[in-house]
Amino acid sequence: MRGRFAPSPSGRMHLGNVYSALLSYLSAKKQGGEWILRIEDLDRQRCKKEYSAQLLDDLLWLGLKWDNFSPEKGGLAPEFFQSNRDSFYISAFNSLCEKGLVYDCFCRRADLLSASAPHASDGSPIYSGKCKSLSENERNLLLKTRSPAKRLMVEDKSISFIDGHFGAQKSNLPRDVGDFIIRRSDGNFAYQLAVVVDDALMGVSEIVRGRDLLSSVGAQLYLYGKLSLIPPDSFPEFYHLPLLLSCDGRRLSKRDKDIDMGFLRDNFSAVDLIGKILFLSGCIEKEEKISLEEAVGEFDWKKVKKEDIFVA
Known part of the structure; x- marks a missing residue:
């Protein structure tokens, strides 16, 4: 069994990121499995090396040492940074192109968002398929003015799966997902393609993350099927967490500096913070100091809340 934490180093981690990492x-560990770290730094403009270094330090301060820890490589080997994994994405991308599933898209706004995880609260609309119906002449004219992104065509079908925490789910691909970008117009690969390729090749069997990414599962399972990197009975299991929200109902965000690790380390010890997160999640009945070893014993998916959690 192998779980993973795959943060984006676009700023200092906040309480919501640490909550996902810890759970x-x-x-x-409750299952006696491994827990690996991968840095999702596809967005070269927003993701900085100093943020990655700080992220590793913050996790180790909390006691969360990843099983792919590499002391001689500064804590994490280069192959666990997405910015170093283009060769794997190129192979997967070419495979999809050879199957006739990819087309040029000249629409711009969605291209800018595609390097990051598509959080439901970001309000990205389902793509209309506009560029799929371009004539050859229209396409050639557009190619003279801009470089296209690459979209993956989805089939007219539904994908059903069981979320380990929220139960039975069903995603209709045209209605709920739409054709989605797998490579940006600048040549960088998009989140949806990279995350599937990496989780498959790294042997990830369980994915735990915020419920705002629940809507991504349909697209990712569709990609798993089309890429054939692993057999269907080896597809990872998904567990989605209720979100931590600010008192005004916002999802905690790095952009807003919401309770980041600088503040948390100045005001809490590691055992204080572990206890706080376990209490917020519902795994313990009162907020108290708790060691990481004790937390493994207390953790139980049946105790974890399903409704979003407001942080005072």
């Missing part, structure tokens, strides 16, 4: 770690 994904506890779930893996």
Whole structure:
């Protein structure tokens, strides 16, 4: 069994990121499994090396040591940074192109968002398929003015799966997903393609993350099927967490500096913070100091809340 934490180093981690990291770690260790770290730095403009270094330090301060820890490589080997994994994405992309599933898209706004995880609260609309119906002449004219992104065509079908925490789910691909970008117009690969390729090749069997990414599962399962990197009975299991929200109902965000690790480390010890997160999640009845080893014993998916959690 192998779980993972795959943060984006676009700023200092906040309480919501640490909450996801801790619960994904506890779930893996409760099962006697491994927990690996991968840095999702596809967006070269927003993701900085200093943020990655700070992220590793913050996790180790909390006691969350990943099983792919590499002391001689500064804590994490280069192959666990998405910015170093283009060769794997190129192979997967070419495979999809050879199957006739990819087309040029000249629409711009969605292209800018595609390097990051598509959080439901970001309000990205389902793509209309506009560029799929372009004539050859229209396409050639557009190619003279801009470089296209690459979209994956989805089939007219539904995908059903069981979320380990929220139960039975069903995603209709045209209605709920739409044709989605797998490579940006600047040549960088999009989140949806990279995350599927990496989780498959890294042997990830359990994915724990916020419920705002629940809507991504349909697209990712569709990609797993089309890429054939692993057999269907080896597709990872998904567990989605209720979100931590600010008192005004916003999802915690790095952009808003919501309770980031600088503040948390100045005001809490590691055992204080572990206890706080376990209490917020519903795994313990009162907020108290708790060691990481004790937290593994206390963790139980049946105790984890399903409704979103407001952080005072």
